[in-house]
Amino acid sequence: MSSLLAKKVLVTGGAGFIGSHLCERLVARGDDVLCVDNFFTGTKSNVAHLLDAKNFELLRHDVTFPLYVEVDEIYNLACPASPVHYQYDPVQTTKTSVHGAINALGLAKRTGAKILQSSTSEVYGDPEVHPQPESYKGNVNPIGPRACYDEGKRCAETLFFDYHRQHNTPIRVCRIFNTYGPRMHPDDGRVVSNFIMQSLQGIPITLYGDGSQTRSFCYVDDLVEGMMRMMDADDTNTGPMNLGNPDEFTIRQLAELVIEMTGAKSEIVLKPLPQDDPMQRCPDISLAKLAIDWEPAIPLRDGLERTIAYFKSIL
Numbered sequence: 001m002s003s004l005l006a007k008k009v010l011v012t013g014g015a016g017f018i019g020s021h022l023c024e025r026l027v028a029r030g031d032d033v034l035c036v037d038n039f040f041t042g043t044k045s046n047v048a049h050l051l052d053a054k055n056f057e058l059l060r061h062d063v064t065f066p067l068y069v070e071v072d073e074i075y076n077l078a079c080p081a082s083p084v085h086y087q088y089d090p091v092q093t094t095k096t097s098v099h100g101a102i103n104a105l106g107l108a109k110r111t112g113a114k115i116l117q118s119s120t121s122e123v124y125g126d127p128e129v130h131p132q133p134e135s136y137k138g139n140v141n142p143i144g145p146r147a148c149y150d151e152g153k154r155c156a157e158t159l160f161f162d163y164h165r166q167h168n169t170p171i172r173v174c175r176i177f178n179t180y181g182p183r184m185h186p187d188d189g190r191v192v193s194n195f196i197m198q199s200l201q202g203i204p205i206t207l208y209g210d211g212s213q214t215r216s217f218c219y220v221d222d223l224v225e226g227m228m229r230m231m232d233a234d235d236t237n238t239g240p241m242n243l244g245n246p247d248e249f250t251i252r253q254l255a256e257l258v259i260e261m262t263g264a265k266s267e268i269v270l271k272p273l274p275q276d277d278p279m280q281r282c283p284d285i286s287l288a289k290l291a292i293d294w295e296p297a298i299p300l301r302d303g304l305e306r307t308i309a310y311f312k313s314i315l
């Protein structure tokens with residue numbers, strides 16, 4: 001039996017890549033964790049190692065429908081995150097972000113729970129300000145192929161702040177920048193998983209555009225630490241708060257690093273750059289440093305080593 005004093009924590013999207021690492025950390029510190037997922041991009045195997053824990057429970061549920069449970073804290077992560085997955089059914093993606101936020105916020109309002117939203121650097125679109133501070137309002141194409149995700153997440157942020165102003169709901173909104181690590185879906189089309197899988201299989205590495213676009217890659221353990229610190233901080237820490245690694249790389253540099261680290265014989269082939277693909281992205285994390293004393297500790301090379309080992313183990 002889990003302790004009656006343990007915090008009851010709901011993690012939506014808990015069987016996904018980031019969610020499964022978050023559940024692991026919460027279970028390890030003794031919280032009573034309810035993981036909710038519809039398994040669209042997440043899998044039971046991501047949390048299989050937690051199923052025997054007395055303080056972990058897994059529920060199949062679609063967050064676009066209301067959920068009636070009693071909780072003290074909510075981490076709202078449910079939403080496909082890779083461009084390939086969120087563009088597969090764009091209407092459902094917007095519903096998941098917007099209806100999912102409304103349902104999670106309604107639950108927070110009824111139970112008095114604190115609620116954290118996993119927003120995204122995509123709210124900045126293709127940014128004209130670099131690196132991106134939280135005060136930058138963004139450059140998003142509202143009718144492009146990425147809009148279902150970007151605008152869905154922007155609307156969710158609006159809902160969070162309106163619930164906060166209108167109902168005093170204690171909110172936390174973190175804007176997550178590109179995060180990678182073990183349990184990323186091998187076929188989700190994101191750049192780190194693609195490059196590692198292609199290298200390990202000795203097939204060509206697909207570089208979109210000329211590879212001069214930039215991203216900043218945060219290892220999942222660092223990110224989860226930041227999310228938990230934000231939740232645990234006092235209620236003035238509503239955010240929005242950037243969480244990401246400020247070390248910026250071109251995508252070509254990433255391809256070359258993965259080839260070097262895997263010893264792959266793969267060649268690099270150029271493919272067209274997808275529409276609205278941001279040309280640069282790098283977080284300004286001054287706020288997170290100041291407010292929750294957080295900055296990433298794991299450099300790209302170390303994180304890639306662990307991620308490559310994971311993909312080797314599942315191949």
Ligand code: NAD
Binds near residue numbers: 015039078
């Ligand atoms: P993921 O796709 O692995 O996880 C998302 C999870 O949500 C999956 O388990 C999926 O099955 C579940 N889900 C999707 N729709 C659902 C629905 N309607 N009902 C219930 N569950 C549903 O992606 P991730 O990388 O772990 O991302 C988790 C969260 O973090 C997402 O909200 C994403 O927008 C955000 N985020 C991630 C990154 C990143 O780089 N990984 C960057 C910015 C923001």
Ligand code: UDP
Binds near residue numbers: 189191192194273278
């Ligand atoms: N990318 C690439 N090859 C791939 C997958 C992605 O060159 O096989 C590029 C993509 O065009 C983008 C960057 O890598 O510029 C990051 O893409 P990802 O899908 O991981 O996430 P995004 O940051 O675009 O949401």
